[in-house]
Amino acid sequence: MHTDTERCVRAVRSKDARFDGWFFTAVLTTRIYCRPSCPVVPPKPENMTFHPSAAACQQAGFRACKRCRPDTSPGSPEWNRRADLTARAVRLIADGVVDREGVPGLADRLGYSTRQVERQLLAELGAGPLALARAQRAQTARLLVETTALPMADIAFAAGFSSIRTFNDTVREVYALSPSELRTRVPKSRAAGTTRSTVTGTTPGTTTGTTPGTVTTPGALSLRLPFRTPLNPDNLFGHLAATAVPGVEEWRDGAYRRTLRLPYGHGIVALTPHPDHIVCRLTLSDLRDLTVAISRCRRLLDLDADPAAIDDQLRTDPLLAPLVDKAPGRRVPRTVDEAEFAVRAVLGQQVSTAAARTHAARLVAAHGDPVDDPEGGLTHLFPSATALASVDPETLAMPRTRRTTFTTLVSHLADGSLNLGVECDWAETRAGLLALPGFGPWTADVIAMRALGDPDAFLPTDLGIRRAAGELGLPSTPAALTARAAAWRPWRAYAVQYLWATDSHPINFLPV
Known part of the structure; x- marks a missing residue:
């Protein structure tokens, strides 16, 4: 859709939230990128450029808007309704494959060469697999910075960064703020789109006596999952509750709860429907x-x-x-x-x-x-x-x-x-x-x-x-x-x- 300039301009002028995640608006004069529904006064059409992903905006040198938080918009539905190479690659990157196995691991799972995968992603998303994974790490880091009391060193490794320096540089580049500045900007009661909670734990690189490569999290992380309205929760949660396997799933206090088998450990999630978001409460053995x-x-x-x-x-x-x-x-x-x-x-x-x-x-x-x-x-x-x-x-x-x-x-x-x-x-x-x-x-x-x-x-x-x-x-x-x-x-x-x-x-x- 980002190639249809006229349609994108109309969506931005009408602040149509239905297009959040479909494309991103980059403003040439401010070097900021936004979601289509950003509440600020729309820029002049000649100052707008449109990109298919947040990673493409970041790679082009634009920073995320602090008002509309475009990096937290719903994902593009394009990648869930298609089964071609690009869509499959995007789903794998979202599942953390690049962070765990690198681009060669991604290509191997898809059955293509690394060069073919990179070329296809650049053509459709304006960014390669490393840039897409980097944008995802930045978003995870921001979430942990704003919603937990974890030390920054722990957040860096939990978000998938190889070093604290890379973590600091990426956050500054993407958000034009240091990690510490991001945390001080967030109200104590609630960040935009998340609920603040305390999670204590350790990550690789810390020296608290835990086994290297593990993260222990006795606390829970609470956040909001956005979606495009409308959403009818009746059949969605009703089906999950009706077929719940005892011990693995349950309906309790208005939330669907279940255990999760994850790459580094396990977790428990509680999902509660609200009119404009899903409250997601996660307890993870490894952040x-x-x-x-x-x-x-x-x-x-x-x-x-x-x-x-x-x-x-x-x-x-x-x-x-x-x-x-x-x-x-x-x-x-x-x-x-x-x-x-x-x-x-x-x-x-x-x-x-x-x-x-x-x-x-x-x-x-x-x-x-x-x-x-x-x-x-x-x-x-x-x-x-x-x-x-x-x-x-x-x-x-x-x-x-x-x-x-x-x-x-x-x-x-x-x-x-x-x-x-x-x-x-x-x-x-x-x-x-x-x-x-x-x-x-x-x-x-x-x-x-x-x-x-x-x-x-x-x-x-x-x-x-x-x-x-x-x-x-x-x-x-x-x-x-x-x-x-x-x-x-x-x-x-x-x-x-x-x-x-x-x-x-x-x-x-x-x-x-």
Whole structure:
């Protein structure tokens, strides 16, 4: 969108928040970059240039606006609705791969050369993978500076910087303030977009007697996750609560809580919906996982979606339009762990939601890693694929054919022959799932929708969808419904949410 100057100028003049994250406005006279909805008086059009990412603005020598905080705007929905090289690379960078494995590791995961990846990202985002990762580190550092009482040295390493000097130089360059100045500018009660809390801990490079490479955080970090309005929390949080696995997930005091398996350790998150943001309360065993944890929580709640574009497309069907108008802004409930969701999808084949939860809870109790949760009833991390690959099939209380499906899936996940990560190609992965024994179109498509994040995944054989379609006057046979749904593309996964919502019990039977 940043190449359409006229459209960008109109968005800036109208301060349209729907375009926050789609592009960034850089002002030539002040050398400041802003989000489109910045509250200041818009500059003259001849003084504006437009960039596709915050990293591109920073690389061009612009600093982040202190009023609108463009580096904290919702992510571009472009990278979650596409499955090409650029989109997959952006999702991997958001998941911290460059910080952990470097650009060669990123390229290796994508199956391209380092040069090809850098060229493609520069062409579409105006910045290479290192610049994108650097911008993300700067944002994480700012978050920790403004919302915690951690020493600056601890923040530098927790945010992913290799040295305190690099941390100081980057913060000054991006925000035109030193880290200490950033902290003194923030009101004690609340920073813009975050809630101040105290987190104590140690990071690599400190000398408090802890094991090198670890961070202990007995406190919790509370922040706000922005999104594009509207957002309808009913199906989003209702689905997560209805299918919650005891010990791993729970609904408590108006918040969805769950444990997280992260690159450097584990965490517990509590997510509470509000009209204009999601309150995210994180307790992490290692603060270096902060960026990844936030990214996965945003992905879980589908917070980078563009509800205006999605709902406008679905409204073009006169039979679907009343559902959209009644409760706009529905999101697709996704996952924080793709392998976990695939396992749970198999456990839920041809049984009720309650039975699926029981099967999963037994596996968690027997094979999950225990965690402490002083604030609630969470007890375990969901078992890893490696742990599940060692499960004796005879201990599984399910039909023999489904045991075969389960053991085949976890063995492929454990040995890496099946990859469900954010970098995977959706079409290839779906074909790989269908090649496994016991995997039919429903299971493959629900994994594509909720684990892989394909916004166009569709479930025409789902009983709830067919029942809702019949009640609305839509075709109820899978072939006819698929033909009708062609007009809903590329947002058929969102149409599924609207159709499911017509039933008071939308998740009561999970077919193959």
